[in-house]
Amino acid sequence: MPELPDVEVYRRYFDAKALNRRIDAVHVEAPDLLSDTSPQGLGRLAHGHAFETTRRHGKYLFAGLDSGTWILMHFGMTGHLDYVEDPGDAPPHSQCLFSFGDSGALAYVATRKLGKIGTPSSPEAFVRAEDLGPDALTLDLDGFRDIAAGRRGQVKSWLMDQRSLAGIGNVYSDEILFQAGIHPRRPVGDLSGDDLARLHRSLRSVLERAIEAGADPQSMPEGFLLPEREEGGTCPRCGAQVASVSAAGRTAWFCPTCQPEHNGSG
């Protein structure tokens, strides 16, 4: 789930459900997820205040309180947000629950507890402290070329490196490489200027269109590889069977025909 498009959809959901409502109670079910505070500390920070703004950087969501402090959410592999009218109806694995004074509650749900919740002094300070790269959606072609320069590894690893550019994970790196017709294990240094330009265009369009689709795998645009990322899946462009290789410690899915490992000129 939670790569850049998913987290952007969560952010909008957060805005729609949780802004400008007085927080009455904070319940933390999994204190281990709090990276820099305690359940009591989080409660003190939020109690009596309201969220007034949100931001996103890569896969991180930041919620700003009217007191000027911030709460950070990262969703790991299985996290999401769920608003319920009755706090008693919070779904299983609700690790953190913000209850509002008027009614309702926002649940941070994470089955596998691989995410984290923190209280950075600001989004900018957090990005700096974690050494995150620029948000993938804000990067123009020149910036993209800059971060590619000198890079030696495989293109998929590079796209997924949060310190290089923030927001792309396993699924969307596959999609971006597919749309650009580039094999996931191609060395970044071997990519031509045209390859890089194509990759950058794919990056933007894939992320933007995925957000438009609500980051819902069932609703992806025609021609997306995403729903075919499994054994027996077929390429939406040429119909060939998709293949998988291990890259960057994850399973990369791609079309062997549309994404040849070696470019023809070599």
Add this chain to the structure above:
DNA sequence: AGGACGCCCTGTTCGC
């Protein structure tokens, strides 16, 4: 520097 692992968790699926 980059890559291959193992690990953090829990739930689901698949093979025997």
Add this chain to the structure above:
DNA sequence: TGCGAACAGGGCGTCC
């Protein structure tokens, strides 16, 4: 039917 292994869309630390 039951059970263990493998695996799942993230990220960190360690070793080579």
